[in-house]
Amino acid sequence: MEINQKAPAKINLSLDSLFRHSDGEHEWEMVMTSVDLADYVRIRPAAHISVSTDSGFLPEDPRNLAYQAARILQKEAGITDGAHIHIEKHIPVAAGLGGGSSDAAAVLRGLNELWNLGYSKKHLAEIGLRVDSDVPFCVYSETALVRGRGEVVEPLGELPSFWVILAKPKVSVSTPTILRAVDDTNKGAAPDTERVLSGIAHTDFEEMVAGMANVLEAVTAARYPEITALKQRLTKYGAQVAQMSGSGPTVFGLCAKKSRAVHVYNSMKGFCKEVYLVHTL
Ligand code: ATP
Secondary structure, eight states: OEEEEEEEEEEEEEEEEEEEOOTTTEEEEEEEEEEEEEEEEEEESSSHHHHHSSTTTTSSSSSHHHHHHHHHHHHHHTTTEEEEEEEEEOOOOOOOOOOOHHHHHHHHHHHHHHHHHOOOOHHHHHHHHTOOOTTHHHHOOSSEEEEEEEEEEEEEEOOOOEEEEEESSSSSOOOOHHHOOOOOTTTOOOOOHHHHHHHHHOHHHHHHHOOOOTHHHHHHHHHHHHHHHHHHHHHTTOOEEEEEEETTSOOEEEEEEEHHHHHHHHHTTOSSSEEEEEEOO
């Protein structure tokens, strides 16, 4: 028996840090959605937990978030069975697209099936939070308002239809470094989350776009000027909004019309090696 799970990349339509908890962790308020750029995770029964990947950049040991998810679920369920997990990697690593978290979430969904655990998504999300703050969202992988430390995931239903142009500068960003660096003096402008939610509720693309922002963008862009340069190009070529995803460095542009998105995508290819034209899921 082999279980196949798609592990889609995420983007942050809005990202706000409301305050820091006493342990230094952020209280998040983020609107997130998944796009059709995905890793593929294959899981088969085995005596022990092991991970392999077709990527030269990823650890195939307990440092892999997919391995950690499997181990935590195994302990939680009191299971002695193992599993071999193979990750076919397509999502750029350390890019702000939540690739590792999505692989971990795919492992939780897949092992829930393989081991016949019957856990709800809510239960898997709680377990996922122990791996990384983006894992609970990735367990659902649908448009959601995410709060708390990442554990409160409220699905929002259908998004207005739009296309996404992802552009990843050549740098890798360490999420923990950015999260430690952000404070009230260097945070970027906050999103109007209510407006983003209202735009989504009324299937109003313009309204959604008007509320978007990412408070981490100013912090990462201060270290990597290519982020601002790519954003400027995205809007110059016709994207209706351009923003950084997560802690970066990937930036994305949104276009309501496919023809416009294709034009932006083709224009960006001359300036950035890693560009993707994707739709939301
Ligand atoms: P986020 O937006 O959630 O912060 P990210 O897209 O910036 O995530 P990832 O691609 O998830 O970053 O990788 C972050 C770190 O996790 C990298 O240093 C990478 O080596 C490590 N990692 C461990 N397992 C994985 C995995 N399965 N896929 C990607 N990265 C992994």
